[in-house]
Amino acid sequence: MALAHSPDPVTDAAFTERQAAVLEVALNLLVEGGDKALTTAGLAKAANCSKESLYKWFGDREGILSAIVTYQASKVRGADERANPTTKEDFKQALSAFSEDLLAVLLSETSLALNRLSIGQVRGEAARGESAGLGAVLVDRGKRRIEARAIHLLTHGKRQRFITFDDAADAYTTLYGLIIGDLHIRALLGDHPDLDDSEHQARTRAAIDRFLTLFANALD
Amino acid sequence: MALAHSPDPVTDAAFTERQAAVLEVALNLLVEGGDKALTTAGLAKAANCSKESLYKWFGDREGILSAIVTYQASKVRGADERANPTTKEDFKQALSAFSEDLLAVLLSETSLALNRLSIGQVRGEAARGESAGLGAVLVDRGKRRIEARAIHLLTHGKRQRFITFDDAADAYTTLYGLIIGDLHIRALLGDHPDLDDSEHQARTRAAIDRFLTLFANALD
DNA sequence: TAGGTACTGTACGGTTCGGTACGGCGTTCA
DNA sequence: TGAACGCCGTACCGAACCGTACAGTACCTA
Structure with missing residues (x-):
């Protein structure tokens, strides 16, 4: 692909x-x-x-x-796929960069508006014949790319033996959960949290530390 | 209060x-x-x-x-506050029960519909004078109660020295993230995932294991 | 100059929907 | 028995908005 x-x-x-x-x-x-x-x-x-x-x-x-x-x-940048860190520190750095990007995107006012729009279009249960309509587009072109970038990074980290896991998708979901928590849904509901940048960094640091703790290579 | x-x-x-x-x-x-x-x-x-x-x-x-x-x-049950497990195994069991409840609620069709409704009502930035309107009610009466129950459980676990943490809210958010990941937002977008019950159990097991790994009492 | 293309601005039909008004029915209470 | 009350069913009004039609304008080309 x-x-x-x-x-x-x-x-x-x-x-x-x-x-x-x-x-x-x-x-x-x-x-x-x-x-x-x-x-x-x-x-x-x-x-x-x-x-x-x-x-x-x-x-x-x-x-x-x-x-x-x-x-x-169509404006989401293609994610520099060539970011293949060679040291563990660089790898951690790459994870952090991903985390901050994720936070910035998901909590941006335009992303929130688009998500609200798509969510509002979803009709219960039997959504027309066209499966999901707008939400599908948003998921496909938005979330999937981010996910792809993350999974690429994670798989690379595994190859380099920085981390270890069986299921890449599962590892990604865990990473996502550690970073986002319930921030996204609360922001969508209008519960305006921190726009603070240092907050993001702190959150990112905690999340990445925890992620690395969970998926640390046993050989270390 | x-x-x-x-x-x-x-x-x-x-x-x-x-x-x-x-x-x-x-x-x-x-x-x-x-x-x-x-x-x-x-x-x-x-x-x-x-x-x-x-x-x-x-x-x-x-x-x-x-x-x-x-x-x-008003229908969310008051959470049996008396659940104060005395053994570590019981504590883990209580966490699992909470997790499955959380998954069941958040992914239920009625909860999704209500969340979609509330989210749809949110106007960008300057939401009327009334802060957030519907979303606030939903957060207050829905999420807050669940959060309260979880934090109660976590604090109890800390007192019993099953786990350790500094910030209860942070610990809760982490637990939430590990359990939910991106399931909620995807469900809201119509990306219908698993209604499978055993899936929930598996997810719960993984989440709780990870949570306990992260917050394990160092004395163990 | 004549004709074609693409666009603007506005006006209009048709429909949906929120909100109100009114007549009628059953029940309660004096 | 009759009056008051709560409620149903329906008709109605006005506003908002989607989608279309049409006249007028700028630009480009032969």
């Missing part, structure tokens, strides 16, 4: 520059007003475009929302 | 029996159709009551939603 294709991280996704600009405005509306603040008329006015253009470009309102998610997801 | 009041866990909260029945129906509608499936007309029809009654009882739609959350939250 992950062919060396990767055309253009910015102008990718078949979005005109104009369209991207409109989506950017839409995202802002979404961040500072939630789902129902994003009306077609409102977006048209805010973005200085006509409703007719919106419908020509995106089909319908659902299409606009979907486009926002897709567009934003 | 938390006076020994606690009138009646069931018929509490000043809800008539009739009203409770209506709220039950409303909850069902919510579970199997999400936020916008719960219209006042729809609820009136489904619950065999008149819209006029709905507005007399709950004020407006917001009041209905709020009542649903309050009502449901």
